[in-house]
Amino acid sequence: MLVGIFLWTLSNTCVRVSVLLLYIRIFPVHRLVIFSLFFIICNVLFATGILVSACLLCRPFAYNWNRVTIQGHCGNQLAFNIWMGIINLVFDLIIVILPMPIIWKLQMSIAKKVSIILIFSMGFGLCIITLLRVIETTKIPREGITKGYASVGVLSILEPLLGIVNCCLPVMRPILTAIRG
DSSP: OHHHHHHHHHHHHHHHHHHHHHHHHHOOOHHHHHHHHHHHHHHHHHHHHHHHHHHHSEESGGGGTOOSSSOOEEOOHHHHHHHHHHHHHHHHHHHHHTTHHHHHTSSSOHHHHHHHHHHHHTHHHHHHHHHHHHHHHHTOOSSSHHHHHHHHHHHHHHHHHHHHHHHHHHHHHHHHHHHHO
8 A cells, every 4th residue: 555655646746747837838927837836846745745644654664564463553544545635636626727817818719718728627537536536535444445445546546647648638739730730
């Protein structure tokens, strides 16, 4: 589980930082740049906090993977995972909503603005996956934790994958236009 938390945290943080750097590149508006840099720092600090907390959750550290021969104890892993998911959801929502006001102020037709906002709004699909992951995490029983983590594991894999796809969507239109000729 510890390795899963590390991989999940690092992959989601890299995706979020990539999206925020894309925003800075696409929208060089001072306020958006400041907010994006602020959220990059927040995401890196959040990831660092998760990684440190995950390492300190079980004492001794080896108790994370060997609970048969080693005496130890762990903090409330379920609460840790739920709060980690909720904070992750808040970050995802902020990142999806962040460029919307700037897009709406662009000098173009309303139809184009709406189509661009719809492309950026695909990030709400990621937010739904994150919410489902939090809900599934609350359903994990104390016994049979491995079976309970199956659906959470699938949703955890989908989060960074959908994040990468969503990060690519805004730049896909120029590529498709160039391919069409």
